[in-house]
Structures are given as structure tokens and as C-alpha cells.
Amino acid sequence: MxxxxxxxxxxxxxxxxxxxxxxxxxxxxxxxxxxxxxxxxxxxxxxxxxxxxxxxxxxxxxxxxxxxxxxxxxxxxxxxxxxxxxxxxxxxxxxxxxxxxxxxxxxxxxxxxxxxxxxxxxxxxxSYAVVAPRLYMENLLLPPVFATTQESGVLRYPLGPGFPVGWSSHLDVADVVTALFEQTGITGTVSVGQDPAVTGPQLAEAFAGRLGRPVTYEAMEPAAFGELITPLFGEQAATGVAGFYAFLGTLPDLPVDADRSAQKLLGVSPRTPAQWLAALDL
Known part of the structure; x- marks a missing residue:
């Protein structure tokens, strides 16, 4: 098996x-x-x-x-x-x-x-379960995003500064997946991410602590973000990503479902942005 x-x-x-x-x-x-x-x-x-x-x-x-x-x-x-x-x-x-x-x-x-x-x-x-992360913190390490953070001290991303998100890492998702393989009684959707949700300036604060220099947050237009990542993913995929962030701009927030969260159902808590960054070789 x-x-x-x-x-x-x-x-x-x-x-x-x-x-x-x-x-x-x-x-x-x-x-x-x-x-x-x-x-x-x-x-x-x-x-x-x-x-x-x-x-x-x-x-x-x-x-x-x-x-x-x-x-x-x-x-x-x-x-x-x-x-x-x-x-x-x-x-x-x-x-x-x-x-x-x-x-x-x-x-x-x-x-x-x-x-x-x-x-x-x-x-x-x-027997199945669905893992539902919100946004991946690894997106913040995409070369055109992280380069600006590291070189200019500005974290630029296509979300408003007051838009809270239940961010998670790919590692957090892996923790939840392995737990769901063991705990087969948990079915349906399991939400993965920070609760309470985290805003862009809070992410910038975590990067500042890891990089040892001031970092500010700056929102960018989804279309501009799509152009930025086109060399990485191709035009079709980048256009789809830009459209997704434009849709998020119509929402008030992107939190986890607290009643269906991995914290509540599995006892598995995601890494905070600071914990995630501390483990990285930047």
C-alpha cells in the first residue's frame, strides 16, 4: 500500500x-x-x-x-x-x-x-477530503516580487493594504494532507490558513524582521501583476491569475472558514509569516 x-x-x-x-x-x-x-x-x-x-x-x-x-x-x-x-x-x-x-x-x-x-x-x-488554502506565502517569493522587497524594501502585491487573508505555506498544506490521510473520519472541506487573517502591512512587518531592514507594503494593480509574472508562467496563466486577483478586489477579505479550519478539525495550526520566513534561506 x-x-x-x-x-x-x-x-x-x-x-x-x-x-x-x-x-x-x-x-x-x-x-x-x-x-x-x-x-x-x-x-x-x-x-x-x-x-x-x-x-x-x-x-x-x-x-x-x-x-x-x-x-x-x-x-x-x-x-x-x-x-x-x-x-x-x-x-x-x-x-x-x-x-x-x-x-x-x-x-x-x-x-x-x-x-x-x-x-x-x-x-x-x-473516502475523500478537500484542502482549501487561501493564498500561498510562497507567492511572495516569486522573483519579480521578492526582488523588490529585498532590494528596495517594498513588498508590492495585488491586494489592498487593508485586505486580510488567511495566508498559508505549501508546508502547512502538506501537514494538513498528511493528517487527513491518517484521520479518515474527517471529510468534506478543510480550510487552511492564518486565523485571524493577515494584511499586507503585517506581511511587510514579518519581512522586515527577517531581512533586518524596514519593509513597507504597496498595493499594485492586478493587471500589472499579471504582466510581471507573464515571463514565469506564460500569458494565458498570467492573465488568469490577474483575473483572480481582480475578483479578490471585489471582496472584503479572504479568511479561512473557522468552523472548518485545520486548527479546529485536525489540531494543525499553520506557520505564522514570521515562522515561515525564519526557516527560509533568503
Whole structure:
């Protein structure tokens, strides 16, 4: 029996694979790169677009960690259908899905890949849970963001200074995923992030403490942020990210759901921004 981790060489999957391996669990790392090396794991080249590969990977699995990749929504819906079909065929012991920070699709299973994935898992009868982080603190380390913070002492991000967010780290999500693999009685959505939520100036204060110099916070327009990250992610993905932040600008805040938080349901608390930064080699 193994734990199957999608995207095990990426930002979301790698911490989950590492946490399970550190706990002595057998790990199967799924990646499109056949030559990838994942410490403590067996690497299996697998693509979401191949139902046959997914079925082979899931067969006999104790747990499966899924997060849909950034792609055109049509492709993501196809990937979601393939995952559900593979789960129905192989019946893994537990499936944990990450929303990757955007859970808006959970309310629209007909037109959204994430919603279709979760609805399909529900219909399959599989034991599953959904991990719902808000925004990742690792976004603040994207080269065009962190360079300005480090060089000019200005943390620039496409959120208003008074907009509080339940920020979390990829490491926090990995902690919650591993706990959900163990605590199979917890189902449904589990919210991951800071409670109370944290504002931009509070993030800047944490960076100031870590860098040992003053850091201020400055909001930027979502469209400008999209242009900034286009060289990293490509135009299509960057446009989607900019649109997401423009949508957030219509909201008053982005908190965790306290009643469904990892703190309440699992006893797992996220790292504070200062704790997260203290562990980084900046």
C-alpha cells in the first residue's frame, strides 16, 4: 500500500511527498519527467491525460493526493474526469484534493473542473477530503516580487493594504494532507490558513524582521501583476491569475472558514509569516 502524490516534483506535491517519506510512509511520486528524483519515493511517469496511466498508478494505493495543474479549463475538466474514472476503477483508501487556493469552483460542478472533480469523488463513494488554502506565502517569493522587497524594501502585491487573508505555506498544506490521510473520519472541506487573517502591512512587518531592514507594503494593480509574472508562467496563466486577483478586489477579505479550519478539525495550526520566513534561506 502506497501514497500516490501528483506533481511530486512541484511546489504543492513535493512537500507532501517529503512529509510522508519523513514519516516512513511508502510514496509513489507521479510526474511527467521520467528522470526526476524524489527522495524517499518511487517515481512513476504519469500524465493526467492518460486514464490508463492513472489507473495503473492508483491501483493498491492507500492514499492519493490530487491537485489539478494550471491549464486550459477544458483540459482541466478532462483531467478531472480521468481522475474520477481511475478512482472508481481502483478504489484507493483515501483521496485528498487541494483547491490550490481557488475554491470558487466547488459551487459549480457542471462548469468547473475542480467542482466536477469533487462531485465525481462524492458520487464514487470514495473516502475523500478537500484542502482549501487561501493564498500561498510562497507567492511572495516569486522573483519579480521578492526582488523588490529585498532590494528596495517594498513588498508590492495585488491586494489592498487593508485586505486580510488567511495566508498559508505549501508546508502547512502538506501537514494538513498528511493528517487527513491518517484521520479518515474527517471529510468534506478543510480550510487552511492564518486565523485571524493577515494584511499586507503585517506581511511587510514579518519581512522586515527577517531581512533586518524596514519593509513597507504597496498595493499594485492586478493587471500589472499579471504582466510581471507573464515571463514565469506564460500569458494565458498570467492573465488568469490577474483575473483572480481582480475578483479578490471585489471582496472584503479572504479568511479561512473557522468552523472548518485545520486548527479546529485536525489540531494543525499553520506557520505564522514570521515562522515561515525564519526557516527560509533568503
Amino acid at each position: 502506497t501514497y500516490v502524490i501528483h506533481g511530486a516534483t512541484g511546489a504543492q506535491g513535493a512537500p507532501v511527498a517529503a512529509a510522508l517519506a519523513a514519516a516512513g510512509k511508502p510514496v509513489t511520486a507521479l510526474t511527467r519527467n521520467a528522470s526526476a528524483v524524489v527522495p524517499g519515493a518511487r517515481v512513476v511517469p504519469t500524465d493526467y491525460s492518460s486514464p490508463e496511466q492513472l489507473i495503473a498508478a492508483y491501483r493498491g494505493a492507500q492514499g492519493v493526493f490530487v491537485h489539478l495543474p494550471m491549464a486550459a479549463e477544458e483540459d482541466r475538466r478532462r483531467y478531472a474526469a480521468n481522475v474520477v474514472a481511475a478512482v472508481q476503477e481502483t478504489r484507493p483508501g483515501r483521496v485528498v484534493v487541494s483547491t490550490s487556493g481557488d475554491d470558487s469552483g466547488l459551487q459549480d460542478p457542471s462548469g468547473n473542473a475542480l467542482g466536477a472533480l469533487v462531485a465525481g469523488l462524492e458520487e464514487s463513494g470514495a
